[in-house]
Amino acid sequence: MSSFMSSVDQRTNIVGQNRLELLMFRLQGSQPYGINVFKVREVIQCPDLSELPGANPNVRGIAHLRGVPVTVIDLSQATGGKRIEDLSHAFILVTEYNRNTQGFLVGGVDRIVNVNWEQILPPPHGAGKSHYLTAVTEVDKKLVQIIDVEKVFSEISPVDETVSESVKEKAKGLEVQNLTVLVADDSAVARNQVKRALSTVGIHVETVNDGRMALDWLKAKANELGGDITQAVPLMISDIEMPEMDGYTLTAEVKKDDQLKNIHIILHSSLSGVFNEAMVRKVGADQFIAKFHPDELVSAVQKWMNAD
Structure with missing residues (x-):
């Protein structure tokens, strides 16, 4: 051990x-x-x-x-x-x-x-x-x-992307007007899976292809809004493996920026196991979810968008 x-x-x-x-x-x-x-x-x-x-x-x-x-x-x-x-x-x-x-x-x-x-x-x-x-x-x-x-x-083996009716029902109480979830993933397939799942419950999604683009997008939004952006972008969903900047490094960069640190972060990856659990704690992410289970993802988004 x-x-x-x-x-x-x-x-x-x-x-x-x-x-x-x-x-x-x-x-x-x-x-x-x-x-x-x-x-x-x-x-x-x-x-x-x-x-x-x-x-x-x-x-x-x-x-x-x-x-x-x-x-x-x-x-x-x-x-x-x-x-x-x-x-x-x-x-x-x-x-x-x-x-x-x-x-x-x-x-x-x-x-x-x-x-x-x-x-x-x-x-x-x-x-x-x-x-x-x-x-x-x-x-x-x-x-x-x-x-x-x-x-x-x-x-080869398409995943079921359907969000269950029970999860959709729970999401009806979610106040999502004028809110955006940022999704960072280098796989177009994965980006579209997440976007389709969240769109079924009315959540607006913006997508970027890697961690560097995500950080630049968030900083630009903070400059546009003049400060803490969590009232507009309360949540980011990030892959771990991405060109130029991985999801762990992206999370650490977000959490040390005063204008971005209150954004909730879900690390969403095909990687799994004890290594990710250790890294989630180390970099300050809020949750790790292994790809791809639409009900689990939508429920987690609902939880963190409702969190203070």
């Missing part, structure tokens, strides 16, 4: 400094890709896979890991590339996203690198809307692409 908590401390210290660890991998050829180590539970050489009749074509089968069945997604094929054929040399990244455990089939795994979120940049302009990137960075003079896994999930 002491070594585990030491690991928690080390990783929260990295995240608190606007840094992250990327596990670099390949799909086809030499192009490097990256995934946040926080999301990876283990990396294994691809075992024999059991077929899953009727599954999405990008699902290669089921891996049995210590008796637990895990769905395996061909990440190359799911993002528009070629199917990974040689499974004898392939690997599976066993990950935890959106309250589920799944495996991503990849062509090869390289190494872990430590980078600053400021080095993680949005995809280049002109990439269009159909790409699968949330960000890019450079390692050893090579462009590393970071895949929008939430987009992959939404296409």
Whole structure:
């Protein structure tokens, strides 16, 4: 237990400094890709896979890991590339996203690198809307692409975005006139999920693509209103993993600004576990919610918009 908590401390210290660890991998050829180590539970050489009749074509089968069945997604094929054929040399990244455990089939795994979120940049302009990137960075003079896994999930196994009638009924008493909730997330899929959920109960939402944009937006609003903005923007919902500035650093920056510090902050991420619970306390966020459960999110928004 002491070594585990030491690991928690080390990783929260990295995240608190606007840094992250990327596990670099390949799909086809030499192009490097990256995934946040926080999301990876283990990396294994691809075992024999059991077929899953009727599954999405990008699902290669089921891996049995210590008796637990895990769905395996061909990440190359799911993002528009070629199917990974040689499974004898392939690997599976066993990950935890959106309250589920799944495996991503990849062509090869390289190494872990430590980078600053400021080095993680949005995809280049002109990439269009159909790409699968949330960000890019450079390692050893090579462009590393970071895949929008939430987009992959939404296409393979769409989540239920319906807000229940009971939650809608409770939200009727919420005074939302002239109030705005700011949503920061680098995934267009995730931004739209949150916006649709909150719109069903009449809440006005503004969206931005990363933590730096969110902080700039809030500061501009404070200058416009001439002080504390919580009467207009009582709540921000922020992803954790974002280019240029992560959600933890964004939260810390907001909480140390006299004009912004009273805004309630929900960290809303596909990351989960004890690391996030530790960081929520460390940076001063009000709540952590694992993506994506519309009833839980809308109920939390109602709670914090009603709070003093």
